[in-house]
Amino acid sequence: MREFFFWMRESHFGEYMRDQQWAFSICESIHFIGVCLLFGALLVIDIRMLGYARKISIPWALKLIPIAIFGFAINLITGICFIFVDPFQYFTNPVFLIKMGLIVLAGINAIYHEVACKERICALPEGADTDTRTKWIAGISLLLWTLIILCGRLLPQFSIEG
């Protein structure tokens, strides 16, 4: 792993990300836009799954999932670009490791929703309340993604190197 981190840091791309401030700042901007797309789509879906805003049709809300995946994808890519700057700085930062752990949990939660709940809640009549299990999944999803944003925002405060 150590060798891999060295390779990342010493690569042309790593050097480029360190030297070109505009490249880093553009990645940051795109990362923020990704946050908005991911969180916005999930907010609409999860609010409805919590049983609020029942005028929203559940099948409609679920059609926003590709936007959430798109937001996640651009954040994954820009996130990897940040790590190239200095992998050691990220992987020695406890908040970064917590953030990664929370993202994995959010992913498991989303997959569980996909296999265990999606079909059932799509079959609900318009304006119907959702079941307790669905509400739990939606609540956990919102909580996890909120914490993930907070961890991201607090990363610099917990950075050990620099």
Add this chain to the structure above:
Amino acid sequence: MKFLGWMYELPISYWIRESTWGHPIMLCFHAIGMAVVVGIVVMLAIRVATGWPKGLTAGSFEPLLRLAQIGFVMNFLSGLILFMANAPSLTLNWTFQIKIVLIILGAVLVWWQSRVLIGTPEKPGSEAVISVPTRIIAALTIVCWIAAVVAGRYIAYTLQKVFL
């Protein structure tokens, strides 16, 4: 400038500038608020501008816009506190000025969209029908809010501290 100086001298401004946690905590609120406001506004605007995904009734907009309003208030307050802590420097900062103009413009465009959509008479379960001018407004709304996010990010790079 006197008023800006007064804000700069307030105890809360001092706390934001000097304490370890004041500034990051306020940025946390601002980041969550951003995700709520821009997230919701962009989701609705994508639907209005492109007509995708199908299956949205006009009535669905109301609860979502209320949620966006809550996020907006949160960001207005956290933004105001962050502004007070560096009022003189931020007032002179061009990225900050652009950001504020974009937010005002973005808010007006959302209000315009919502007025058209919420006023649309609705049969239960029927699709919201959207005119071409409203679609254009929605597309501009997306551009405005995304640009506001980018401008906000660049404040960190362009801010030159003015000391009082």
